Amino acid sequence: MIQDIEPKHLYNEWKPNAVPKKTSAVVQFCGRDLLCRIDDNGLRLPSRAMFADGDGAFTYLLELDGREYYLLRDETRRELEGFTYRDIALFRTETPREIAYAAVSAWHLCSWYRDTKFCGRCGAAMEHDEKERMMHCPKCGNMVFPRINPSVIVAVTHGDYLLLTQYANRPGATRTALIAGFTEFGETFEQTVHREVLEEVGLKVKNLRYYKCQPWGISGNIMMGYWCELDGEDDTIHLDDFELADGAWVSRAELRESYHGNGIALTSEMISRFAEGREHESV
Numbered sequence: 001m002i003q004d005i006e007p008k009h010l011y012n013e014w015k016p017n018a019v020p021k022k023t024s025a026v027v028q029f030c031g032r033d034l035l036c037r038i039d040d041n042g043l044r045l046p047s048r049a050m051f052a053d054g055d056g057a058f059t060y061l062l063e064l065d066g067r068e069y070y071l072l073r074d075e076t077r078r079e080l081e082g083f084t085y086r087d088i089a090l091f092r093t094e095t096p097r098e099i100a101y102a103a104v105s106a107w108h109l110c111s112w113y114r115d116t117k118f119c120g121r122c123g124a125a126m127e128h129d130e131k132e133r134m135m136h137c138p139k140c141g142n143m144v145f146p147r148i149n150p151s152v153i154v155a156v157t158h159g160d161y162l163l164l165t166q167y168a169n170r171p172g173a174t175r176t177a178l179i180a181g182f183t184e185f186g187e188t189f190e191q192t193v194h195r196e197v198l199e200e201v202g203l204k205v206k207n208l209r210y211y212k213c214q215p216w217g218i219s220g221n222i223m224m225g226y227w228c229e230l231d232g233e234d235d236t237i238h239l240d241d242f243e244l245a246d247g248a249w250v251s252r253a254e255l256r257e258s259y260h261g262n263g264i265a266l267t268s269e270m271i272s273r274f275a276e277g278r279e280h281e282s283v
């Protein structure tokens with residue numbers, strides 16, 4: 001999965017006194033587009049030295065491979081030789097994996113900083129806290145921490161069959177998704193699983209087993225992966241056609257034959273695992 005970069009490690013701790021060095025990486029977005037370079041060595045980010053001395057405000061993001069990453073919060077388009085702007089969806093395809101992961105994690109934080117410029121309670125301009133990664137309001141004391149949206153990914157199995165779906169209203173979507181949805185207020189992850197499966201395909205499930213989770217920075221989510229089994233013998237799918245364009249039971253044999261995972265997403269790992277007959281292995 002995208003976050004599996006061992007033995008490397010992405011250090012996400014806030015550093016109160018961090019100041020960019022000339023070699024520090026600079027992450028700058030223009031809308032959804034990331035300023036970067038993709039060549040034979042893969043994805044690369046510009047360093048601080050490539051920007052003018054007095055350029056913009058840099059906010060410390062993370063550390064990877066001994067290099068600190070800073071967000072340039074001024075989103076004015078820059079002209080840097082050899083660098084260009086690419087949609088952040090590049091994290092799905094580009095390598096090295098750890099830099100793609102750092103970029104999409106930076107996007108997560110960038111989105112949050114964009115949305116917390118002003119206090120939602122009193123409207124005053126927010127300030128960055130010195131001790132932790134948090135925006136606080138100097139006027140009313142409101143504290144806002146990075147937003148992470150909890151959600152579930154659900155692999156519903158029925159013997160040698162796995163329930164696959166296809167999102168509606170997404171150009172290019174194919175039937176390679178699992179049931180997924182956001183956790184509502186006052187709800188446990190297990191209740192989300194039951195509710196989402198019932199809402200999206202009209203089925204009841206049992207024997208829920210937590211698998212793994214995945215931070216999904218592109219949309220600011222943390223996704224909890226669950227296995228579960230169809231409860232009963234009636235496997236008739238009643239599709240929620242607002243959310244889904246298709247839903248079907250796909251056999252393990254067919255998946256083994258035709259499914260190729262992307263190695264990035266939790267969904268992909270779970271489908272591949274089922275194809276290999278390893279859904280009951282402990283992790």
Ligand SMILES: [Zn+2]
Nearest residue numbers: 119122137140
């Ligand atoms: Zn306020």
